[in-house]
Amino acid sequence: MEPIKDSGTQTASAVFFDSVARHILAQHKNEIPDLRRAVVLLPNYHVAQPLAQALARAAQQPALLLPEMITLNDWAQTVSIEPAVTPDTCRATALYQALRARRWFADADLWGITSELLSLLDELTQHHVTLPHNEEDFLAQLERAYQARRNAAMQFEARVVHELWYAMSADGELDAARARQQRLAQLAQQADAPLVVLLASALAAPEARFLEAYAEHAPVKVFDLREMAAQQPECAVLQLALCGAVSHLRDQATHLREHFPQAALNHPSTKPSVLSSVEGSGRTERRLSLFGAHSLEQEARAAEAQVRRWLLAGKQSIALVAQDRLVARRVRALLERAGVLVRDESGWTFSTLAVSTVLMRWLDALQSDFYHQDLLDLLKSPFIFADQSAQERKQAVYQLEQLVRKHGVASHLDAFFELAHGETGAPARGTPVCSPLLRSDPSAVQMALARLRQAAEVLRKNSDTLGGWLRALDDSLSILGVLQGLAADEAGMQLLQALQTWQQELAADNTRFSRAEWRHWLAQQLDAHTFRDFTIDSPVLLTHLAATRWRHFDAVLLLGCDASHLPGTDSGSVWFNDAVRGTLGLPTREVDVARQRDDLLALLAMNDTVLVTWQASKNGEKNLLSPYLEMLRALHELAYGDELAERELGVLLEQAQVRTADFPLPDEAAMPAPVVPQSLIPRRISASGYNSLVACPYQFYARHMLRLNELDEVREGVEKRDYGEWVHDILHRFHQQFPVLGEHPRAALEQALQHISSEVFAPAVERDYLARAWLLRWQQAIPAYLDAQLKGEAEGWRYQNGEVPFELPLTEELTMHGRIDRVDVQSEGAVRVLDYKMMEATRLRSKLKEAGEDVQLPCYAQVYEADEAAFLSIEQDKVVPVVPPQDLPELAQANIERLLAVFAQMRGGAALPAHGVDEACAYCEMRGLCRKSDWSAA
């Protein structure tokens, strides 16, 4: 242990503590070394340590029994009172019920109003406001405060507050605010010990009242940091800028220059001030400097770099005081990169934590009848099924997900069960029911589903008390193994604890709530409670302004100090306005703002190494510095010629990043052109595969050699490709039934086709109303289709076959395969292949214009040795065949020859370049593999 430091080299803060210590010792000089009779009210417990040290320094005793050092809240808690305090949860239900009964707010969220009202009522209690007995008097009071004529809106406001205030205080229950009041009163009543109070800002009314009462019985000495700072020459500029009287900036500056030439913030207080040295010199060490960043990222990086500089300079305690939580979060992550852990004193609301996500997702899943996204999200939470290994759980959820994607099942627990049992009757989109791999162990999935079902049972009710709902939730979580999962997590434990506390508090409450009301309540609770992480021990800590009162750190970083965060705007209450609050005796915004200003002053007075950061521009918009700091900067610049800007950091942080550069950097991207080994060259090719090969060899390579596919998505609405499939299906069925249309009356044909169409569309229409629109679209094409078909028959074409799969060996090593929509023949034996396309004829024509760019028809023609080949363009009221403009047999021949030649070249080691044209790339799923946009500019 080092010997205790001499106060001569102590920091600014030590001066303050020393005067407190001297006072205590003087007051108790006869009791030294036993100071236990004294009581010191602290703003927070971090202050105990430096105060104790100051006492030790001043007393110079081997040991000193310390005064009671306690915060006012804790001190009050030591007083026990009767009757028991009604918890806020119960008060909220009572109030909720009162509101519900009165039907004042039709559509509104009553929980929101309840919590607003409760906090108003508490404030009234805390500030000893009693409303007049008579509502009319209250209204008159409001009228005066608002300085306005009364009207319906004001009357209503008065009535709500007045009536509920009396309703809530009528039942004689003791709420926390009242209890605190009584306790403070008792404390003051029984006061015997001399009291020392450490303050940083004005006392709130209840506290002031307490001290007054206390002082009647025992001495009270208040140490107000603002006054103490005013006595310190090095705080002169702070004092003037933040709390100064109304005198003008220039006068203030002159005053500073004359009376406090050494109070500039741009040199350590120990060095003598030399004004001229400021100019031009690169490095000045400052008590305070300001860094305006041009983005969130830059602000965070600057903060991170500065913290590490301080650490390297040997600072032992560094506070990150976050006005903006978003930046703080980013800074914390950046520091963690660099190995610097951060102790987080400020909490995070439960609703932003993953431990609450699992809870809410469970309720979401229940509500949405296990909508697949909610379900999978739930099952991917690390907190569920905690009795299994993570590996097992994940295996099961991935299996389920694969099934869900493959079969496109969107929701319903039963449907998932069917999937898992492999008995799905659902029309699978294209693929076999279950891959063998999955079928081997469906039990894990089934087990998971069974637990979900069992857990869902527990919550299957429409109304219950909050306690009842919470118990049911607890049971369901237990079934799901979530309780176990949460218990293994720090935040989870605190969440469980909170749930348990609420359950206990509400055990006797018998107000009933619907499922929706309960959920809403729960969400509000999770929003209102915070989690604090105590698991990290570090010299760097994250905290908020109000928590820094009377604290000294080796260095302080104030994050996010723009005008909108300092002073911060809490959104205020919906009740009354500041004028009314002021007359009622409630604190106004002005009080809140003044408190923040005082806290800032205290922080700057207590600490001599402070960096302030803010985003000087945000999303390309200007963003102003906090007005306090702006004032300070202006005054400082005027008085001492330095605007306190931190200039090095911006340059430095470009170069001072920690990197994981343990691996050589990649080469500049270039067009890929892989040479594929024999083993990967496919032995079968379809027409669409060939098309892909022509459009872009690399795309072909990715699809058919790497065999990569996009994930199946669960599609909920009908899409164009479904429409295409169904029309194919309809036409196939129709022609199987009516190979020759000419033999039937037209009306009968139309009717039959309509009928088949409705049948094919039926399941889709059942699922989705909008499928009707597609059905209608097709139905509108039916007459045109029949016309076209009859015209074909008139030309002698007869339907021969449809949906025909084929295999055509081209060489030993290559087979062409596929499925032809339809084959027609003529009596002379001529053959025609047709392919249905739900596409405009002009687009089809342009596809066919350049020979060899669309190979489908020529290939089919080759397979069937057809004389003609056409796309049949089916549009709303137009059905036309589109034929290739070239000579078909010649074209077919050339296509096959080219295919063989290209395959031969591939086998011979030719590369497959990624050179699709823009049109091909536009919808290419392989753009992430070929990376065209990375190299196409080069």
Next chain:
Amino acid sequence: MSMNNKVALDPQKSVVVEACAGSGKTWLLVSRIVRLLLAGVKPGEILAITFTRKAAQEMQARLHEWLHFLAVQDDEEVKKFLRERALDEIDDAVLARARGLYRDFLLAQPAITINTFHGWFMQIIQCAPLNSGVPVGMQLLERTAALREEAWQAFADSLRAAPEGETAQAMQWLFTEYGLYSTRALLENFVHKRAEWWAYTNHLPSPASGRGAGGEGAVAWAVEQLRGELQVDLDADPVADACADASLQAAVQAFAQTLASGTETQCGHAGKLQAAWELADARQRFAALSAALYTQADEPRSFKPTKKQNAETFLFARDALFGKLQAVRDALAERAALRMNQAALHCGAALLEHYQELKLRSQQMDFTDLEWQVCRLLNQSDCAEYMQYKLDSRYKHVLLDEFQDTNPLQWQILQAWFSAAAAVDARPTVFVVGDPKQSIYRFRRADARLFGVVREFLQLEFGAHYLTQNETRRNAPAVLEAVNGVFAPLPDGFVDFEEHIAHHQGLPGHVEVLPLAVAAKADTEETRDEPLSLRNPLVEPRAEVQSGAREMEAEQFAAHIANIVAHWSVQDEGGVVRRAAYRDIMVLVRKRIHLRVYEHALRARHIPFLTSRRGGLLDTLEAGDIQALLTFLITPFADLELAQALRSPLFACSDEDLMQLAADAEGSWWSRLQRIAQSNTASPDLLRAHRLLQSWLGLADKLPVHDLLDRIYFEGDLLHRYAAALPAELHETVRANLQAFMEIALNVDAGRYPSLPRFLAELRELRAAENEAPDEGRVGEVGNALRIYTVHEAKGLEAPIVWLLDANDTQHKPDSYGVLLDWPPNAPRPAHFSLFSDKRGRGVRRAPCFDADEAYARREEMNLLYVAMTRAKQALLVSGNGEPAEASWYGRIAQVAGQGGNPLLAAAHSVVPAQEKLSVEVDAALLHPLPVGQHAARMTGEQRRGIWLHALLQHLVPPNALADKAILQQRFGIPSAEMESLWRQAHHLLALPALQRYFDPQHYRSACNEMPYVNARGELKRIDRLVEFDDEVWVLDYKTGETANPAPYRTQMLEYRTAMQAVYAGKTVRCALLFADGTLCEAG
């Protein structure tokens, strides 16, 4: 012709200023605020409304800057400043006040309100009276696409549930007529215009639900209204009537006969007409007549008299017939329009209800709701009055910027505000600035006509002064010459235009119209005889179809940019002439559609540029890579996503690596990668990928998304690897995009109930939502790049050099499937509201309305040109492609552009001084991790129980024992399962006879728990229990361990003893450890 600032800035006067582009509207507004403050107005009494948040921020910043100036400058400077703002009598008192403004203003409570309409509305809504029907506790919903999609699905579900219901029938009809796509567009457009719809139907008694106007009754009313306007007689049958009409028959006969005397074709038509009339069925007859007289595209066929025919009789017969037929067709069109409105309004209202319901359920409100709610609120006179005093600020001065962009609803709100203010005798002064020539936000429902109406209103009601300002401080005379040239002849919709004058007469300027790019005629004729030879895709890429005129324009553009940067000079604010840089050039386009072509050309020349491509972020390849990686991390069987991640610069795996993975045909790619990694055959890249992916897979469900991403960025050395893989001109953009992606994650994490799957689902939604997807990242201030904007985005911006691209384009698609609206600017509600489909079904009754709309659209097109041209400070360049079109922007500018030399083509006096870079020594230690801090070892159950037991002991020890079990349990957060045994144990200890001495007050003189002391070294220590007897003092230290071994605690005990010995000098100090089982063990 500088404006009279004396009037404009007079705090007492209400003023309307019509000020041209670049005339310093912000200067004027902020000056006025300064004058108000000087006149003693409190900041809280000022309300300034701007069009964008950005403008509000800028105004705020400017104000601070000026007030700071006043506070610190010499008297002379201050006086000069004030004189410039038309303040003449400046005595010491004024000076003193001016100096004090800064501080007063900065710290004022309530502060000044400088906000957008929406921001201000939100303020109002948040303190709306509770009984006003405004929902309490609403959040503002900025992105609506996802919710609109959800509403559409909910609507579809409701139809499925009642397929025979009225709504479903109506939908079915709409589907048949217009198809799914257009029907949805129509209904969505209706929902988009819901504020107007509500305003239109607001006067009707609202349905019981209390949710305001717009329900079923409203639809019936609106349809009936429309029927009246369209003059549809539902009982009549126009076709039957016409077919039974002898005069029509006569007209048919007459024209048929006339035709019969003509050419062969004409005879044919005559025959068709005759035959048509002979059809018995009225409908068939009419259809046949129509077919004979109108083309398939529904255009009247052209019939011209031959030389032989009597032209007069021919034309007379023709026109008579067409006239009659057209009348019937028009009547039919009106009927069809009515039928359509009937169905679509019905369905639209139903869809709207779903949308509103969804928002209400999730406690959200979008901008339109906000506007409507505020409007409703302020139109209830009680509430409006209440709002006057409910806000903490009481506005005595209202300043409105960019007034031409105000919409009728906003104006109504203002009016209501003013009249409520008048009712409480607090009518403010009003200061309005705007420029109807810059009104380009019709699509956001702005109405430039309001400007004139409001001017008159304010003149009449507020005695406002009307001033105009046509002197600009921005543009060089050369640019203005072009502006004046284009607009002085009063093009489309312009009724007056006053010549603009340059403030900086000496500023060199240049207007350059580049030759139109025209595509070379491609030879379309293919030589048929050549033998068919097909392209070999392995060796020959397909030729891009394009290389048309646009590509030529793009090439010309990029080449010229390079030239400008090499040879041109621009003049800075201070008059310094310096070499032009990329950042000096702003490129404007009307639409983004063809941007890719131009960007391509820029890239090919390595010209750095920035496109504020709205919503583009998630479609960039780099954002795609990260999404693929994250998707893989939660769905490890996503092979393609894994492959993309592997190929991205993050891992930069080669195709050989991929082929190695593909060769192993078993299982997912991830399982293959695992196998290969273990088999010693993997490349270093693959090994690295495996190592990192393995570790990230483990973190994916543990870390919040942002933290996970940060790990990925860091451990993957992401930014550096992307920089290495990509060409230099992409570095800034890619880096900015990667950071923007990180920021999305940061924001999402701060939201409620985050998870990685939800994050990815949200990204998918964002991507699907047109216009609302996240923007690409902004490059920091450092970048020197050309900026590309649409004209809309460029509003409020300026640049030394402005290039108007693709300016020869005259195509503009007429709106279809939308809402036709006539809302006279000053009327409380629209005079007309109906839906329309495509051009064909419009009829004639609504024609004036359509025409007015179109005229307005044309005028806005000219406004857009005005805005575009006036962005240029010194140089305006215009290029285009295609055939010359006089009415195009290109054509208009080309007609007036002079042939003068280019004064910018001059050597710069000075080169841009390279930004002085501070050289900073970087401590090498900053480049390496610096392990600091540690995770506290998780407390064992044992330790935790120990702590609880201590706590209980302390509170159960007499005297003053706090015996309420429940309270203690809650205070210390002891789980129920543990409480019982701990409780028993604590009582057991307290009751142990051997310990009575230390716990029972009868036995000792005094005792205290948790007693802190400080030793000579300043160390704060705490003693669990100190018991003082007459002759001795005991220090008790509670221990939880099972074993009663005091050895490890010896030093600690020694310290206690020494310290206490100093305090209790006369007594023996003894120390003991008290174990959980009750063993008391005295130390040494």
